Amino acid sequence: MEPNPVIKGSLTTIILKLLEESGRMYGYEMTRAVREVTKNKMDITEAALYPALHKLVDEGMLETTSEVVEGRMRKYYSLTKKGKKETVFKINALKEALESLNIILNSNLSNG
Amino acid sequence: MEPNPVIKGSLTTIILKLLEESGRMYGYEMTRAVREVTKNKMDITEAALYPALHKLVDEGMLETTSEVVEGRMRKYYSLTKKGKKETVFKINALKEALESLNIILNSNLSNG
DNA sequence: TGCTTATACCTAACAAAATTAGGTATAAAA
DNA sequence: TTTTATACCTAATTTTGTTAGGTATAAGCA
Numbered sequence: 001m002e003p004n005p006v007i008k009g010s011l012t013t014i015i016l017k018l019l020e021e022s023g024r025m026y027g028y029e030m031t032r033a034v035r036e037v038t039k040n041k042m043d044i045t046e047a048a049l050y051p052a053l054h055k056l057v058d059e060g061m062l063e064t065t066s067e068v069v070e071g072r073m074r075k076y077y078s079l080t081k082k083g084k085k086e087t088v089f090k091i092n093a094l095k096e097a098l099e100s101l102n103i104i105l106n107s108n109l110s111n112g
Numbered sequence: 113m114e115p116n117p118v119i120k121g122s123l124t125t126i127i128l129k130l131l132e133e134s135g136r137m138y139g140y141e142m143t144r145a146v147r148e149v150t151k152n153k154m155d156i157t158e159a160a161l162y163p164a165l166h167k168l169v170d171e172g173m174l175e176t177t178s179e180v181v182e183g184r185m186r187k188y189y190s191l192t193k194k195g196k197k198e199t200v201f202k203i204n205a206l207k208e209a210l211e212s213l214n215i216i217l218n219s220n221l222s223n224g
Numbered sequence: 225t226g227c228t229t230a231t232a233c234c235t236a237a238c239a240a241a242a243t244t245a246g247g248t249a250t251a252a253a254a
Numbered sequence: 255t256t257t258t259a260t261a262c263c264t265a266a267t268t269t270t271g272t273t274a275g276g277t278a279t280a281a282g283c284a
Contacts, residue, residue, distance in 0.1 A: 006209075006242085007119060007120075007121060007122070007206075007209050007210070007213055008119070008120035008121035008240095008241065008242065008269085008270075008271095009119055009120035009121070009240085009241070009242095009270095009271095010119070010213060011241080011242080012241095013217075014213075014216055017216060017217060017219075018216070021219065021220065026261080026262090027261075027262075027263095028260065028261050028262075029261095032260095034216065037215055037216060037219055038212040038215055038216065041208060041211075041212045042209070042212035042213070042216075045242080045243075045244095046261090046262080046263080047242080047243070047244075047245085047246090047263090047264085048241075048242050048243075050262075050263060050264085051241085051242090051263090051264085052241085052242095054263095070250085070251070070260090071249095071250055071251065072249080072250055072251075072260060072261055072262085073249090073250090073261065073262065074260095074261070074262090075261085075262075091217060094213075094217065095217060096153060097118075097119050097154070098119070098210060098213065098214065098217075099153075100150040100153045100154035101119055101122055101126075101154070101206075101210065102210065103149055103150050104126055104129060104130070104146065104149060104150065104154070105125075105129060105203060105206065105207060105210075107129075107133065107149055108133065118271080120240085120241075120242090120269090120270060120271065121241095121242090121269085121270070121271095123270080123271080124270095138232080138233090139232075139233075139234095140231065140232050140233075141232095157271080157272075157273095158232090158233085158234080159234090159235085159271080159272070159273075159274085159275090160270075160271050160272075162233075162234060162235085163234095163235085163270090163271090164270085164271095166234095182231090182279085182280070183278095183279055183280065184231060184232055184233085184278080184279055184280075185232065185233065185278090185279090186231095186232070186233090187232085187233075
């Protein structure tokens with residue numbers, strides 16, 4: 001059973017949501033957290049994740065601090081003030097979009 | 113209140129779902145149907161829709177019949193046998209992906 | 225009559241975002 | 255010592271949607 005890819009366009013919002021919940025996380029940790037909470041059904045790939053993280057930093061949504069832990073580098077990301085505001089909007093927009101999509105996927109035109 | 117864009121990657125599945133429900137529809141009708149069932153919250157643009165329809169025809173998922181109704185051309189689309197099978201898979205995959213996304217958006221790591 | 229709105233199809237150029245397919249490096253386990 | 259896990263990353267390509275149009279008919283309004 002292969003995992004679903006991330007629904008396109010939702011990756012940025014997923015990142016923001018994870019950071020809103022956790023305070024700070026590093027990239028690799030995000031990939032594991034998503035696998036875990038979705039029981040391996042969703043997999044965010046590192047090749048999509050890292051560029052998305054860098055873009056959010058460029059946009060002023062995230063800030064980073066780097067640490068070396070057990071001989072390996074970790075780059076922690078956290079929300080900036082601007083990022084916190086944006087997170088609220090993005091999550092609401094995505095939730096609304098998901099509701100619309102659910103209406104279509106669950107509609108039964110012949111009965112409704 | 114501007115409508116949400118379609119969640120990227122879901123347009124194909126939306127088309128298949130509409131045709132599974134309705135049997136046959138034409139492009140313009142699909143844009144109206146989506147607006148109506150979602151109460152104007154989702155808007156599928158014709159510039160995204162028509163290329164997506166053509167691609168599905170190329171892939172053998174849809175077949176078309178053209179008619180002139182009230183002086184205007186209508187191109188009706190319906191699912192092929194292959195398209196019907198594919199529709200089941202695509203809808204299930206998208207529903208699973210939405211469930212995973214909902215888990216993340218509704219997760220409260222501090223309480224869970 | 226002329227203008228606008230609704231219906232109905234479409235494409236080209238561009239941008240955004242993810243995929244494919246790698247690469248580097250350390251630590252731990254087999 | 256080879257593999258697995260951790261941890262970062264990029265380049266080229268593909269997929270998909272957006273922006274910004276175009277064509278044409280019919281109906282409604284001024």
